[in-house]
Amino acid sequence: MGDASFWEILVSTIFILLYTITIIGLIVVIIAENRNPLKTIPWVIVLLLAPGVGLLFYFFFGQDNRKQRIISRKTYKRIIKQPRTGKIPHDVCSVPDHYKGLTKLLNRSRTSPLLYGSAIRVFTNGKDKFQALFDDIRRAKQHVHIQYYIFNDDEIGTQLKELLIQKVHEGVEVRVLYDDVGSWKAKNRFFREMEKEGIEVYAFLKVVFPVLTSKVNYRNHRKVVVIDGKIGYMGGMNVADRYVKGVSWGVWRDLHFRIEGKGVQCLQTAFLLDWYVASKQLIMDKRYFPKAEVFSNNIMQVITSGPVGPWRVLTQAEIYLITNARKYVYIQTPYFLPTEGLSQALQVAARSGVDVRIMIPQRSDTRMAHLATRSFLAEMIRAGIKIFFYQAGFLHSKLIVSDDDVACIGSANMDFRSLEHNFEINAFVYQRDFAIGMRKIFMHDIEQCMLITPSIWLKRPLSKRFSESFMRLFSPLL
Missing domain, CATH: 1.20.5 (Single alpha-helices involved in coiled-coils or other helix-helix interfaces)
Structure with missing residues (x-):
């Protein structure tokens, strides 16, 4: 013993x-x-x-993977060399002087060229977006490339799967890329059925023990579709019924965009880079990059961001956009967990006389992130920022629009996860008409909102304020 x-x-x-x-x-x-x-x-x-x-x-x-490379520099350069900017006419839309530094920042950081002449159609609900997407896929002749963070096997997911299978049978190349964590609700059988019918399907950074510790925290949050290299889709909507049918407490308000022209080439490049990471297949044929037509006088830059590399490019770009605003900055985001730099930029803009407005949902699909979001609001309100709670349902829209000069659209939320952990894709559009359109959408949504005044916010129970402050400690991890 x-x-x-x-x-x-x-x-x-x-x-x-x-x-x-x-x-x-x-x-x-x-x-x-x-x-x-x-x-x-x-x-x-x-x-x-x-x-x-x-x-x-x-x-x-x-674990911090900033110094890791998921794709070699040589392969990266071979894929991104495909898009060409072409010459931008001098007598058309130009980038405002106070945002020219932003274009240089994006181009130097992520080789994001100025793209002239794209047409952009805006969707504010899933019904219209999926109807247009399905119609475009039905007309596909050569290839359909699809990438979503969430790809559910529910009604809308099944409809998309069956349509893709139909296109494969017609001789169209179909490639599907989904995030392995974001699409965890979909049964493996759902994706195997696609593969069995001839669709190429891969999960991005598949989580399989024992290597899952290096991958589970870094997810691909992009939503990209490219059809025949001529039509592209990007924005905030995934493939799930809730994007069409809404949630139990109301509508699902979102933003998604259909693009034709030069902008599609950058969406194609982003897809093929992610496709290489997931499949190790290098696709370089020029037929995936057909000559783009000129549809408008807008100028745009498409920027991809992620947890690798030394720079937080999207964070820097948003800070630049906010700090260079002269009249207003309007923001829609489902989760508001700003980095310290973004927080200070917003407060400085408001205190210097810029009309800063932030719209977030009154109710959220993620309780912990929602609590942490609310902990940031008091300091924003004290700085003079107007906070609006969207009450008609869940606001999932991601938008920054400033001065009727520039709009930032895409997949990234204004939170630590999107800005530092996820692979995201956003576009900066420099065109007065487009920016005015985005501002009008924001102002229309304000009609479904409640303005949070200091008196309202200070009346919250102490228990709520404490729980929000406690969750804020973990906001960088949410």
Whole structure:
């Protein structure tokens, strides 16, 4: 008995010692990585207060992959060389002087050229978007490339699957890329049926043990469709019934865009880069990049962002857009968890006389993110920013529009996850008519909103304010 007790104590002591060394080592690594303190502190707190859970969560969600490359520089350059800007006529729409620095920032950071002459059709609901998408797919002659963060096997997902199978039988190439975590509700049989019928299907950064710790936190949040290299779709809508039928408490308000012209070439490039990452198939044929027509006088830049590389390009671009606004900045986002830089940019703009308005949903589909979102509002209101709660349902729209000069549209929310962890795709459109159209949509949605005044916000129960402040500690991890 004495020997048994001795060995039990020895084993327990060694285990506790190794466990303690591991936790302390991780804390040292996190600190040494020179991360933003807003992201470092939550991890240190979790590891100290709940080391077991913290250790597990760190390996799943905490590793910093900024220095990793998921695609070689050579392959990246071969794919992105396809689009050509063409000459922009001098007598048409031009980029406002105070946003020319933004165009340089995007081009230097992500090789995002100025694209002239694209046509953009706007959808504010899923019914219209999917009707137009299905019609365009039915007319496809050569290829259909589809990429979604969420691809559900519900009614709308099944309709899309059957249409894609029909096109394959007609001789059209069909490639489907879905995010393995975002599409977790869809049964594997759903995607196997596509493959069986001849559709090429791949999951982006598939989560399979034991390599899941390096992938589960970095998801592909892009929504891109390219048809025959001539028509493209991008925006905030995934493939699920709720985008058409809404939620139990109302409509699903979103923004999605149909593009023709040069902008489609950048959507194609983004898809083929992600396709290579998932399938290791390098697609370079010029037939996927047909000559683009000129449909309008707008200028746009399509920017992809992600957790790899040294720069947070989308964050920098949004800060630039906000700080260079002269009259107004209107924002729609389902989750508002701004980085410190964005938070300061918004407050500085408002305090300098710019009309800053932020619209978020009154009710959300994610309770923890919603609580953390509300914790940021008091400081915004004190700075003079007008906060609106959308009450007609769930607001999933992602939009920044400024001064009737520029609009930022795409898949990224204004939160840590979109700006630092997810692979996203956004477009900056420099055209007065388009920006005015986006402003009108924002102002129409305000009719379904409640303005949050300081007196309303200060009357909240202390328990609510505390729960919101507590969740804010973990906002960089949500």
